[in-house]
Amino acid sequence: MKEQELIPHLFRTEYRNIVSVLCYRFGIEHIEIAEDIVSDTFLSATELWSFKGLPGNPTAWLYTVAKNKTKNHLKRNTLFDQKISTEVRQTTSELIEMEIDLSRKNISDSRLAMMFTVCHPSISADSQIALALNLLCGFGIQEIADAFLTNKEVVYKRINRAKEKLKADQIQIVQPSVAHISSHLETVLKTIYLLFSEGYYSISTHTVLRQDVCEEAMRLNQMLIENPTTSTPSAKALQALMYFHASRFPARIADNGDAILYHDQDQSLWNRDLIAKGTLLLNGAATGSQLSRYHMEAGIAYWHTQKEDTAEKWEAILDLYNMLLILEYSPIAALNRTYALGKVRGKQVAIDEAEKLQLIDNSFYYSLLGSLYTDINSAKALENYQSALKFSSSAADQKTILKHICKLKELGPDLSIP
Amino acid sequence: MNEFLLVIHRDLTSKDASPSPEQMQAAIKPFQDWIGGIAAQNKLVSPPTRWDAGGRVIKQNTVINDYDEAVEIAKGCPIIQWGAVVEVRMAVPTP
Numbered sequence: 001m002k003e004q005e006l007i008p009h010l011f012r013t014e015y016r017n018i019v020s021v022l023c024y025r026f027g028i029e030h031i032e033i034a035e036d037i038v039s040d041t042f043l044s045a046t047e048l049w050s051f052k053g054l055p056g057n058p059t060a061w062l063y064t065v066a067k068n069k070t071k072n073h074l075k076r077n078t079l080f081d082q083k084i085s086t087e088v089r090q091t092t093s094e095l096i097e098m099e100i101d102l103s104r105k106n107i108s109d110s111r112l113a114m115m116f117t118v119c120h121p122s123i124s125a126d127s128q129i130a131l132a133l134n135l136l137c138g139f140g141i142q143e144i145a146d147a148f149l150t151n152k153e154v155v156y157k158r159i160n161r162a163k164e165k166l167k168a169d170q171i172q173i174v175q176p177s178v179a180h181i182s183s184h185l186e187t188v189l190k191t192i193y194l195l196f197s198e199g200y201y202s203i204s205t206h207t208v209l210r211q212d213v214c215e216e217a218m219r220l221n222q223m224l225i226e227n228p229t230t231s232t233p234s235a236k237a238l239q240a241l242m243y244f245h246a247s248r249f250p251a252r253i254a255d256n257g258d259a260i261l262y263h264d265q266d267q268s269l270w271n272r273d274l275i276a277k278g279t280l281l282l283n284g285a286a287t288g289s290q291l292s293r294y295h296m297e298a299g300i301a302y303w304h305t306q307k308e309d310t311a312e313k314w315e316a317i318l319d320l321y322n323m324l325l326i327l328e329y330s331p332i333a334a335l336n337r338t339y340a341l342g343k344v345r346g347k348q349v350a351i352d353e354a355e356k357l358q359l360i361d362n363s364f365y366y367s368l369l370g371s372l373y374t375d376i377n378s379a380k381a382l383e384n385y386q387s388a389l390k391f392s393s394s395a396a397d398q399k400t401i402l403k404h405i406c407k408l409k410e411l412g413p414d415l416s417i418p
Numbered sequence: 419m420n421e422f423l424l425v426i427h428r429d430l431t432s433k434d435a436s437p438s439p440e441q442m443q444a445a446i447k448p449f450q451d452w453i454g455g456i457a458a459q460n461k462l463v464s465p466p467t468r469w470d471a472g473g474r475v476i477k478q479n480t481v482i483n484d485y486d487e488a489v490e491i492a493k494g495c496p497i498i499q500w501g502a503v504v505e506v507r508m509a510v511p512t513p
Contacts, residue, residue, distance in 0.1 A: 315447075322454025326465045334458035341451065356459050 006058065007049070011042055014059060016138040017107045018066045024110035024173050025100060028117060028166050037073060041066045063102040070100055111136065112223055112230070113173045116184055118162075119191040120171050127162035128191045129198055130155050137216040147209040148202055176229055185230060189238050189294065192221050196242050207253055214249070218242050225281075236285035237294035243278030244301035247271040259396045267307050275305045296324040300336075314343035331359050335368050347372045363391035363401075370404060382408045421463050422488040425505040426497055437500045448496035456491060 015038055022034035041062055055061040118131050133139040139147075144155045176184060199213030221239050224230040251269035252260050282298050299320045303313050321337035334357055342350030351372045359365035366388035373381035382405065389401045437445070456462045485508060492504040 318454070319450065322450050322457070325454055325457035326462060329457060329460040329462070334460070337454060337458050341455075345451075353455050353458070356455070358459075 006054070007042070007046055010045075010058060010062065012138040014062055015039075015042065016136060017111065018062070018102065019135060020110040020114045021100065021102055021107055022066075022070065023117075024106075024113050028163075028171055028173055031163055031167070033073065037069045038066060041069055067100045067102070108223065109175060110173075112227060113175050115220060115223070116176050116188055117166060117171050117173045119184075119188040120166065120169075121187045122169050122171070123162045123165050125191070125194055127158045127165075129195050130158040131162045132191055132195055132220070133213065133216070134159055136220060137213075139212075139216075143209060146206050147213055148198065176227075178229060181229060181232075185224075185232060185235070188224070188230075189221075189234060189292075192217050192224075193238060193242075193294070195220070196245070200245055207257065211249055214242070214246055218246065233285040233288045233290060234292035234294050236281045237292060237298045240278040240282035240285060241294050241298035241301050243274045243281065244298065244305055247274040247278070247305060258399070261400065262304070270305070278302065278305075291323070291327070293324055293328050296320045296327065300324075309343070311344070314340055318344050331357075331362055332364065335359070335362075335364050339368060339371070342372055347376055351376070361391060363388045363393075363397065366391065367397075367401060367404075370401075374404075374408070378408055420484055420488075421509040422485075423507045423509060424488070424492050424495070425507065426495060426502050427505060428497060428500065428502040441500060445497060445500060452494055452496055455494070461491070 018038045018041070019031075019034050022037065023031055026034065044065055045058070045062060049055070049058075115132075115136055118135055119128055123131070130144055133144050133147075134141070141152050141155050141159070145152045148155075196214050196217035199210045199217065202210050202213075218239065221235060221242065224232075224235045225239055247270050248262075248265065250271065251265040251267070252262075254260050278298070279302065282295075282302060285295060285298070300317055303317050303320075306313055318337065318340040321333060321340055324333050325337060335354075338350050338354045338357065341353055351369070354365075354369055354372060357365060366384045370381050370385035370388055373384060385401055385405050385408065389398060389405070392398050392401060453462065453466060485506070488506050488508070492506050495502070495504050498504060
């Protein structure tokens with residue numbers, strides 16, 4: 001790897017590692033100092049390496065310099081003297097000997113502990129995502145802003161608010177224990193899934209960045225699966241779910257950045273390897289007594305990796321949506337369930353059920369009705385697609401809805417369109 | 419929003435009232451779809467549960483506002499066609 005590529009690459013992977021280890025060692029209240037030390041380390045690297053050439057082992061170099069900078073900081077920091085040094089002196093006689101453990105094992109422990117801190121339920125979902133991308137995935141503020149079509153200031157504010165909150169609430173950075181795994185793991189999984197969804201569904205046209213976000217989400221979850229304490233059936237089901245979605249990544253975006261809908265996708269572009277990995281994980285998740293929403297969603301996503309429409313497929317999808325809704329209601333699940341119902345029991349049954357949903361300000365609700373009324377009542381279909389257009393705020397969705405409207409217009413030329 | 423309890427009574431004792439295993443099997447799917455449909459309207463308070471058969475009613479309920487809607491939902495229960503009776507009760511709001 002060339003030097004120009006190496007530093008950004010190391011920044012992405014090692015910045016978060018060192019920051020995690022330092023935070024894990026000294027606590028969340030010193031997070032800014034930890035970040036300063038690591039930034040400073042990278043600055044030294046950039047200066048020195050461009051001048052003297054790359055060291056033999058750049059990562060080891062970064063670790064050594066970060067350790068030294070930390071020790072220097074500790075030596076001269078008065079706050080440290082007052083608050084922490086007494087405690088430290090009890091455990092190690094010599095301050096200078098204090099170990100900052102940048103071993104593989106401790107980096108992985110630190111990152112896992114940090115993950116549970118960042119996903120703490122006391123901070124808002126938006127902030128969790130920004131903070132996770134920044135601290136756990138090594139994304140810069142600008143990258144996060146680009147991925148989510150917002151500006152640097154917004155991201156910066158979100159991250160800072162989250163950090164302040166973690167400090168104010170004195171959230172500990174500790175290894176997840178068996179005792180609190182059930183309550184905390186759920187919020188961690190939720191953040192990871194949010195992170196993935198942000199990457200997957202974001203309207204930003206920055207495809208590479210969005211794919212990176214999804215990959216990072218899968219990588220974080222992989223850490224959970226590799227740790228025996230956190231490797232629960234739900235975590236495995238979530239990973240399977242993400243693999244199934246990610247398998248379509250190459251097929252769902254056209255060269256011009258437009259979204260390609262499921263039915264129009266080139267199936268040969270679907271990543272069979274990821275589908276196989278997901279299937280294996282989902283089978284492995286079928287243990288224990290807890291059926292999570294990720295099990296159901298992964299099951300649904302699995303069936304969508306089978307493009308052929310079979311009775312078995314839609315029966316299974318309808319069943320899974322029924323179970324998902326009983327567990328946790330969401331408008332989008334209700335709409336998808338009704339679509340599946342139409343596939344199994346016919347459009348008329350689905351229309352009756354759809355009209356009970358009354359999601360009257362939801363664009364997808366009208367799109368669903370539009371699709372169900374197509375071939376049954378063109379006027380009704382058109383009317384619903386027009387309502388869908390009215391409530392849609394995404395340009396990509398509007399394009400799709402317009403396509404349906406045009407098709408309907410061709411079928412019934414006497415219908416007037418405003 | 420008031421909460422309603424739908425109690426499904428099915429005659430399991432008399433000989434001819436019991437559906438065949440095939441009928442039972444055939445009823446499962448529509449039953450799940452029915453519950454799923456209620457959940458899809460975000461009107462499911464808690465999933466179906468089996469209750470102790472020896473329970474007794476200790477309070478008389480009065481009919482108020484959305485009873486009609488609860489009855490309408492109950493009518494959709496596919497088990498009715500196998501001779502079941504669905505009882506609708508509103509939960510008395512706890513003060």
